[in-house]
Amino acid sequence: MKPFRSLKMAAMAAAVGLAGMTAAAAETTKLTMYYPVAVGGPLTKIVDGLVADFEAENPDIDVEAIYAGNYNDARIKALAALQSGEPAQLSVMFSIDIYDLIEQDAIVAFDDIVETDEERAWLASFYPALMENGQTLGKTWGIPFQRSTIVMYYNKDMFRAAGLDPDNPPATWDELLTASKALTDADKGQYGLMIPSTGYPYWMFGALTMQNGQVLMNGDGNETYFDKPAVVEALTFWHALGAEHKVMPEGTIEWGTLRQNFLEGKTAMMWHSTGNLTAVKKNASFDFGVAMLPAREQRGTPTGGGNFYIFKQTSEEERRAAMKLIRFMTSPERAAQWSIETGYIGISQASYDTQALKDYVVEFPPAKVARDQLEFATAELSTYQTGRVRKLLDDAIQAALTGQKTPEEALGEAQSQADRLLKPYRQGG
Amino acid sequence: MTPRMANVYGWLLLMPAAILLIAFTHWPTVATLISSVYSPGTPVRPARFIGLDNYRLLVDDPVFIQAALNNLWFAIGTVVPSIALAILMAIWVNENIPGRGLLRLAYFTPTILPMVAAANIWLFFYTPDIGLIDQVLALFGSSGRNWLGDPDLVLPSLIVMTIWKEAGFFMIFYLAALQSIPPELREAAMLEGASRWSFFWKVTFPLLMPTTLFVLVNALLNSFKLVDHLFILTKGGPNNASNLLLYYIYETAFSFFDTSYAATITMVLLVLLALLALAKFWLFEKRVHYQ
Incomplete structure (x- = not known):
């Protein structure tokens, strides 16, 4: 009877095991995710659509995606939820929030979550330039999602009227200045170039300094290079465009109304986020082009936008489920769809290899410029105490552009104050 | 009812208001004070007692000093003109003129608009x-100005918008006050041969004093509380030329994550507003002409 008995036992064990498995399958994992929208357009609908597709594929995971305002609001809400004991498991937040989130001990590194080689390969599948803002302390904390760069929009009709080649936009600072002079018509109140200097002055400035061969901070986020000669030179150039060459309005230029200025022909060229591409495409009554930013030492632009983060206060299952969701959202097909519908960059080479994005790039070539420019892209300004450090630089830029201080003075002061803020984060500091 | 019962009864009546006041006004004030003497806590670096360090920091913080000065100019610049304008508009729409209702509505419209919507309009x-302003100026041959991008122009620009936004609201109070002034006074003054100006200055204006006190308190408080427009128009720039105290508190708390320094500035603002309120009540108790 012994074999029979053991068989019976085995059957019972199998039954129990099966019951346990079905129970686990029926149990859904609930995920809460905050996400910001920084540019106009029906982005919430697109995100909701992606989430619905994911839930259809993964019935055991229940995702609640909550639109949380702009980047600042999203961070405040996610951190508030964390403190209230009803935390989100993952969120899309500003890529430059990384040091603050680490300082708050809020997030977990993806290196500590990935298990298989296949997952490690996924972690390495994104454009390196987009990973810079998500990596520090030797680990990856943020996965690129809604990412942009700065590009130069230019009015081809105005180029033709000024006798310039509309298919050959300026590629160096010298050419930029020459073209701007040709395009400026003071009597008509028409300028050659506008670079916005409110809202995110440090972002535009990051492009100018990169082009001049100098980044603004180190990879550990505890050192800034605001007073380096190349940085001062970049700000001097920006200031001179308005004050000396008169090809740009003097004082600061408003981020929010710049697109309108461009659409109304008040400026022949503007530097702006790729996030504006769809809006300009829809509203421009003239022939416009999109070009990479020009070079001095080299071409350059900072990246911008939001990354996925996974929070520390999560269970093992929640982390696995969050990984599934993030992998779904960053898969080549979804990334391609997201890029086409929003204008954000496809985050991996694989997404540009999809048929959908290949076709789109042929049909609408400007969509390719941002991607091609990634080769010259660097991280957006991000340090410990990032809000304060960023404001120091913003204030210095605006002080110089409005003529309150010289570029050397303004940047020197900003650097010494940034040094004071960042000292505690340096080794032995 | 025994005196003891009356006591209990009295306290019970007070309770709803007292609970609300303590929970939403007094306790937060105390909590703010406490948090201003501690360093901001993060999981990595727990909060510790730092005494008056934050208050010493204020004196050395050029942005705080500039925001405070800006706020002072903003208060002076908005309060006096918007009260004067409110009185003028009230007297104008109090007259028996055709289309009076429409005119009143027109003056009141800016008040109905949310500040964020108004700021978006003014941004353009x-x-x-x-922009509209430069296009109108261009008709007179004046070239364009960078209103919000010039440190010398940005604060006056904000003041003008705020006056536009606030004056209509104050007008309503003056309109009500004007209508409660007995018409006999005017008839008597006309019989005496008083000019319109001396009637206004000797009769109407003194009778409006209680309203003026009320409006003055509100306008001053508003000039420290208004901050919505900064988010849209300038974000405190360029280089803090339009930064105001409340916006700086917001930046410190939510952009810099320095809640304890934000609490410190909040304490300064609270003390300032409390002093203002006290001074005004004391001053006007003697001067205001109540009938």
């Missing part, structure tokens, strides 16, 4: 060259 008004 102030846009150099293509």
